[in-house]
Structures are given as structure tokens and as C-alpha cells.
Amino acid sequence: MAWTPGEDVVEVVRAPAPGAAGGLYRSFGETLRGLKTTFARIIEGPVTIQYPEEKVPVYPRFRGRHKLHRFEDTGLEKCVGCSLCAAACPADCIRVVAAENTPDNRVSAGERYAAVYEINLSRCIFCGYCEVACPFDAITMGHEYELSDYSRTDLIFTKEMLLAEPLERTPLRKEGE
Amino acid sequence: MMARPEPKSITFTIDGLEVEAPENAMLVDAAKLGDIEIPVFCYEPKLGNPVGACRMCLVEIEGIPKLQTGCSTPVKDGMVVHTQSERVRTAQQAVVEFLLINHPLDCPVCDKGGECPLQDITFGWGAGSSRFIEPKRHFVKPLELSPLIAIDRERCILCYRCVRFSQEIAEDYQLVLLERGAHSYVSTFDAHPYVAPFSGNIIELCPVGALTSRPYRFRARPWDIEGAGSVCTFCPSQCNVTLTVRDERVLRVLARDHAEVDDGWLCDKGRFAYQSIHVDERITEPLVRDGGELRAVPWERALQEAASALARARGKVAALAGGQSTNEEAFLLARLMREGLGSERIDTLAGVAPAKQHQLARPDLQAKVSDLEFADTVLVLGSEPVDDMPIVDLRIRKGVRRRRVKLALATSRPSSLDRNARLALRYSPGCEGAFLRALALALAGEDCQTPAQAAGAEGEQVRQLAELLRSGGSDVVILYGERMLAQGSAVEGLLRLASMLELSGRDGAGMLAVPAAGANGRGLLEAGFAPGYGPGLQPRPTASDQIDLTAAQLGAHAMAGGLSSGELSAVYLLHADPLESALPRAQWSHALAQASTVIAHASFLTEGVRDHATVVFPAQSYAEKEGTLVHPDGRLQRLRPAIGKQGQTRAEWSVICELAKRCGLDLGVLTGPMASKQLFEAVPFYAALTLEEIGGRGVRWQERDAAAGFPEPPPLEAEEPPAALPSPNGALRLGSFRSIWAATEVRVSPALQFLHPTQRVEMAPADAERLGLAHGETVRVSANDSSVTATVTLRDSTPAGSVFLEEGLGAHSANALAGAMVEVRKA
């Protein structure tokens, strides 16, 4: 039995046909309008950046690869291995294994320190929650964004890598730039 | 007398909500029934009556002008309670602010962070800011309260929980609060380390990070870990536990409250010996003896060696199972031995004939663990609960303290429960049979003087005990050490006692065994791992062509003889090392040396395995296994894998099945649950049981319909009358015991090592004086050409004429002595 749509029928609304003059304008007028933009850019000169020789400066609050910090005076690590960053991380990419400081082996200022601190940067979404969660400002987001590597395991950054100064500094955008 | 009165139900109003609750329940508990949470710190029902120390639980009750503590106010019918009013909120915020005045708030370094009630309550009920800017009180921290527990006094909120545990639950009376006011602090009163069998429980009790576990210190945060429910297999208490797992390692053991099993406590062995799962000593690959030495080999080679040796020894092979074996492992190994290798010679390390155990395993005589708490009278017979079944010790103390249970002790060795008992009676070691005979006479109102003396007990005390049992109320629970069944006529005596006290079929009364075979002793018997008994305690057909030996000739003692004489050539040890057990050491040493093949499932190279095993399969720990266990009161409990297999370990059931296949027997088991299913089908009184039914809480088979399938024990065979006391003639009677710490798991766990005992000989001061010995002196204890070295320990309450030595300590164990009379001399 054929189905009668009844009240469900919806009319298709079509634009009016353009007509001869309208059709002519569509074919040439609109094209010329587009070309205006193209030619206007030509005189501005090239904007291509010669990466990697040349790098885009980043804003100061840019969230790049993380850094772990030490106290400047004592050289002790600021991180006490409390795992709060790991708790905050939505990508679940931080792993902290804490251990106890002993008089012979004092690593951090508190009772405990991070014996293992790893961030899996291939999972990190650079949200910065870890930085916000840290009660000691021990981890901050740096400016490095050149993180590609040949294997995934190389993207697991260890504590030593995060404590070290980056090999190359990323240029910072200056005021008004 | 109703043992456990049902409270009547009342209705009260809380925050405008009508809630039904049992009368006299504390308000905080009653509020939960209406889904209302009242914050608490010091309230913990497990600790007994509330003390109202922290004031966190303040609520407003209409008709009472001042705020009341919800933890110590029982609900009454028609009560109207407010927990959300302005007054209550101000009070709660004030209490939180007050508790935080001296609190260091070092959450980032605090081990409690993330699972801290103080954090949660501050977040939920605190004001959010503090007005206190003065310097805080300081203590030296962190300190060792004991090698197992770290204390941080700054974090303590003085809730008294730990002190109450020590004073009222474990009754070791070591922890106290010293000083006054803000300067109060928790300590042992002479500042000695707090070392006690149950000390670890205070870590779990402390609502803040003041008491933390040293082995778990800084290992993980709550969001790093997973909890896995299982059952502790280190002793017959089979406490329910939650294993804390991080990265496939067990890092901590917590109690998983079960009122019918552990009452929410754990002993320190159960709490800390998990470390033995991850130590280097653990065997994690198959070993084969090659040129006199055990060498790691691939599984295939080990299986091949074992299978061919077993096939060669067909009919001349025996098997021993230790208490940590699951029912399934024991069941399958019994099948392999009987069906595949034609041998009936299997036994546990108990040294007790299964026919005797059968007599007492009757469901109508069975008491539950909780009966110990609600009974009228509890009689502990021939056992030291704190060593043999530690958690039961706490249960007995609870009954005595809170329900006025009348406790009677009849043991040969002085007990730590002596102080709690109405009557503590001593008899000579090994005289249980004679003692029970005297007790029966006394119960019948006859003169028991002479028989009592024959047991080395005082007639008057036996009479008093009979009086207590008869007139103390009808619910009597007898906790007996199964090892006494090896004594002549002890079974008969226990059965007579049960019938005179009319324990049969009475709810809330009965008998509870402390299994001699170890943690799963009862399960091994029920799964058919017993000489002459098949699954479900069904006697093996003696007429079969395979056996014409009696149970005694099949048992462990005859096994040693058989191996020594060459009648048996191979022995299969399932989690069992006879040299670490209470079996006679010299015999077994010789037997293992004579055996041409010794196949062992073991986790550690204990003496017997190290020196004699030819093939060693790495055994799984309880955290890796699946299977079932049977609690001494008949509760089937499930072990569940918490971590992946360590190293190359393989499940024991699969190894046994593989060996069976190579010996030409298909056991038809491909997975762990299939093994359980086979077992449940083979045991009539487990009929239709499933793993789902056992679940996380276990199920007592006596409470299921299938319990009717329990085979009636055969009539009691007349036993030889109890041996007369040998005349002392200057020598001392030897009794033995096994301390809670005399275990391989304790020895290899770094945190517990310090508790592993060395041999000491406990003796009465009078005997020591007679022999010119002083406390702490090193002596040689000798009997019939065998001797051990020990340190003299004087114990006032040791009966003169008896000495006690420890078992499970290798060459210096009590069972290294060949004889019941010993001489003690200066070394």
C-alpha cells in the first residue's frame, strides 16, 4: 500500500532563477570581486615564515612543554612528589612515584620527593591544569613547542629532561608585537 | 536466652525528613538511613562506645537547648533533629577551624592526602578560611612509633581512636595520650616502640595522617591505585582484605570489614607480609636440580622432568598439601594422584587423622566466628588464638569486654588471654585426652581428682570449669586446637563434652576448630585431600584394588616411613615443606633425602625445597590466584587475582592439569572456574554452589540446603586411653607452639623481618632456679640424642615441670626434638 505523507509534506523552497543579467553578474562580477582581494595581497609581500630557521615568537602565557624547577638558593627540587598534578591531569599522562628524603640523599625541600616524574607528551593536551594544581609552583608550562620525535617512547619526558634547560629557547613575543 | 536481640524500629525527623531507624542507634548512624551525613572524626563503632572527643558531629535537637553530639546521642521515637541550621553550621565551622589551629596542613607531603577525612570534612563543612595567624604548635616529626608505623604528632587531632584501639580492642595497653591540652600527644608511655600483633590497625583508624604505614610511606596516592578484594591466606582466620595495587604490585593491605570473619581488623602479618610477594627471594621461574643444584629452566623442561618422574613412580608416589593451597588445587592434585598415578597416599601437614576431623566437622556442632562474641561462655581449649588464629583473639576480647562473655581457658601453655578469663586452667602438654576425661567426670558431678592429676591439672580447677560450663548459660562455644586430636581419646572427649553441654543443633553455640593443617585446613579435608577420604568427606572405597591400607597407613607419618624405606619413591609437595611444619623433623629430613623425586610448588627456597626438591614450580601468591578457601566455620571464600602473574609463575591448577595430561589423564579443566565447578559438583554438600553465590562475602555451606549432603561420620572407633603422664624423673615435659611470626612470609618481608623469632624456651621461674638458669641465658634443650639451642624466657604463669619451644624455626624447632621429655642445660 502506498504511503500518503499527509501533513508531513514540506515544500522545497527554491531561490528565484537569476535571469540573464543576474547570470552574467554571477559569472564575471563575483569573480572580479574575489580577484580584488588576491591582487591587494600581492603588494603586501610574502608572509611565509622560514621555519625552522625562523620561528614564530610565542606569547608569554603560551603553554608549551613543561618545566620542573629547583630552588635557586639551595638547588633542591621544588617538586615534593605529591602527585596532585597527576590527579588534575585530564589526559592522565603524568606519572609520579614518590620516595622519602634522607639526610644523605636530600632531593627536595619536603619529606618526600619525586623519584620518578614522567610526562607522556604524546598524550598531553597542554591544558595547563598540572601547573595550576601544583602547590609549590614546581611545574610550569614552558614555551617549547618543537616536540616531534621519531618514536612515541621518546615523548615520555623524564624528571631529568624536565628539569634541564631546553636546548634551544623559543623566541618570546615582545610587547606590541 | 536470646543471643542477639532485634532492636525495635522507631521514627524520627531529621532535617524535615521522617526516617525509620532502630531504637537507640546513634544519631550519626540513624541519619545515614535518611541519606544525611553528619561529619565525624572520633566516632568509630568498631571501637565500642563513643567517647565524644572531637565535637565534629554537633547537631541541634528540638527540646534540648544546647547542641548535642550526634555520635553519642541515641535516637528516640519522635525526636526532631536539625543538621543544617545556622547554629549547627556555625558550630561545625568552628570545630573545623579549631582542629586546624595547630594542624600543619602539609597535605602535599602527607601520606593521607586524597583519602583524608580531615581534608574532606574541611572541604565540606569548614568555613574555608582561618583567622588564626599565631605560630602553630610544633613537634619533632616524623618519628617512628614502631618500625612499622610513622607518627607525625603535629597532624594528630587527638581523636583518641588509636589509644582506644590499644586499650580496649587489642588490650595491649601500650598507647596512651601524654600531657594536657594542646600539648597532648600520642605515645607509648615509656616511649618504647609500639610493637604488638595488631598494631597496624591504628594506621587505618587514624582519621588524619598522624599515623601512617612505613612500608607504604609515599608509595602512592589514592588516584594512583586500585583496590582489589581478596582473602588473606596467612592463617586460618582468612580475613577479608583489600589489596592496594599500583603498577601490578601490591603496596598495601587494608581490612575489608566482614562481621562474620574478621570484624574489620587485621593482624600485622596479614597487613604487612604482602611484601613477600615482591621480594627477590621469591621463586619466579621453574627450577630443576641438575648436578646437585637447582637451576632455572624453561617450563617445558620442568614439566617434562616432573611428568616423567611421576609416570615412573606410578603407584609409589605420595603428596602433601600445605594450608595455603586452595580447594581447587588440592582437589585436582588428589585426582591426579588417585586417578592418574594410582596412589592414595595424600595428606596435609596436620598430623591428624581425617576420620577424627570428620567427627567434629558435623554441621550441627559448628559454631560461627560471631558466636564467640555473643555466647554465654567461651572455652578455649588447647590453642593460643593470638598465634594460631589471631583475629579470633580480638573477637574473644570483644565478647568478654562488651557482652560479658564468660571466658574459660584450658591450655597447657600460658595464654595472653589469661587476664580476661574467668578461669585459666593448665594441664600438662599433650594431655588433652586425659584432661577432657576429667572434665567429663566433673560435668557429670563425679569426683575428678585423680583423672585431673593424670592430666597434670588441678582437680579443683577442673571442677570449677565444669561448674562454669554448666551454669554459665546454655550457649557455649568451644574453640579447640585441632592438633590435640592427635592425642588419644581427645575426639571422644570433645564429643562427650558437646553432648553433655547439649551443643548439637543449637544456634549460637557449638565448636570451632583451629585447623592444624594451616589456613585452608578445612578446605583441604572437604576437597578430598585426605588419606582415605574423597571429596565431601566420603570414604574411599577400601575394597578397591588400589588400596588395602588403612587411613593411618596412608597418612603423613607413614609417608615419611615409606619414603625412607624406599616403598615410595616420589613425593609431590603442594605449598608444603615438611621441614617447616610441625611434623617430626628428623624423619622427614631423612625421607626427603631418600626420595628419588621431590616435586614442589613453592614461593621460597625453604629448607626442604632448597635441599631436596628435584623440580620446583614457582607458586603463585594469594594476590595472583583464583580459587576458593573454606574458613574453619565452613564459610567458602573466594580468592581473586589482584595482580598479574609475577615472573614466570603459572597457576597451580594449570600445572597440575598439564602434568596429568602428560601422565595420560585428562582432568577436563581449562580455566580456574572450571576447576571450581568440578569441585562443587564432587562435594555433595556444596551442591549447586557457584562462584557468583560465594561472591565477595563468602557463604557458609552449613546454611545452604545442600548441607544435608554431609555424610554422617562412622561410629567412633574406640581409641587407646590417654597415655599416662611419663614420670618426670628430673626431666621437663615439652610443649610446642608456633608463634604468629614464625612464618616464611614474615622472614622474607623486609618490614616484618625484625619480628621473626629465634628459638626461646619458655619455662617456669621455679624450674629455672632449680636448674640454675637465668632469663636470657642460652641453653641446650635435648631429648633422646637430639637437641636444639634456645634462649631462656621466664614466664611466671608457666606451670612448673613444663617447658615450651617454638616450631617453624628450622633446625632449632621444637619438632627437631625426638621425645616428649627434655632436659635443659647451659650451652
Ligand code: SF4
Ligand atoms: S598540561 Fe594538562 S594534559 Fe598536559 S600534563 Fe599538564 S594537566 Fe596533563
Ligand code: SF4
Ligand atoms: S592529615 Fe589530612 S589535612 Fe592534615 S596534612 Fe595530612 S592530608 Fe592534609
Ligand code: SF4
Ligand atoms: S594519632 Fe590519629 S588516631 Fe591517634 S589520636 Fe591522633 S588523630 Fe586520633
Ligand code: SF4
Ligand atoms: S589474622 Fe590471619 S587471616 Fe587475618 S590478617 Fe592475620 S594472618 Fe591474615
Ligand code: FES
Ligand atoms: S564524632 Fe562525635 S564527638 Fe567526635
